[in-house]
Amino acid sequence: MTGGDGSERGRLPEVPDVPAGRAVLDEIDERIRELLLRRITVSKQVQALRRAKGEPSIQHQRENEVIAGYVDELGDPGTDIALAILELCRGRLGRS
Numbered sequence: 001m002t003g004g005d006g007s008e009r010g011r012l013p014e015v016p017d018v019p020a021g022r023a024v025l026d027e028i029d030e031r032i033r034e035l036l037l038r039r040i041t042v043s044k045q046v047q048a049l050r051r052a053k054g055e056p057s058i059q060h061q062r063e064n065e066v067i068a069g070y071v072d073e074l075g076d077p078g079t080d081i082a083l084a085i086l087e088l089c090r091g092r093l094g095r096s
Contacts, residue, residue, distance in 0.1 A: 036088060039085065039088075039089055043089035043090060047090065058090055058093075066082055066086065067079060067082040069082075
């Protein structure tokens, strides 16, 4: 699988120096933020559709699948990342 920049997934990009490496990291961080904002928007739409059908806005089985995907790709730290993303998208559980 290749990334949007043509690099193979998981393969580290070659950077000639620290400033160039930081520029790549800044670009990656910007793309991550953009994707998170997109995910939040879509998640809120899905939640609204589920509520309109009388279903709960949160499906714990689905959230467990999302967490498992992050763990499969990133190892144990994937749990914390997935939980943070889910909280961004649906809010903190147990809060009104």
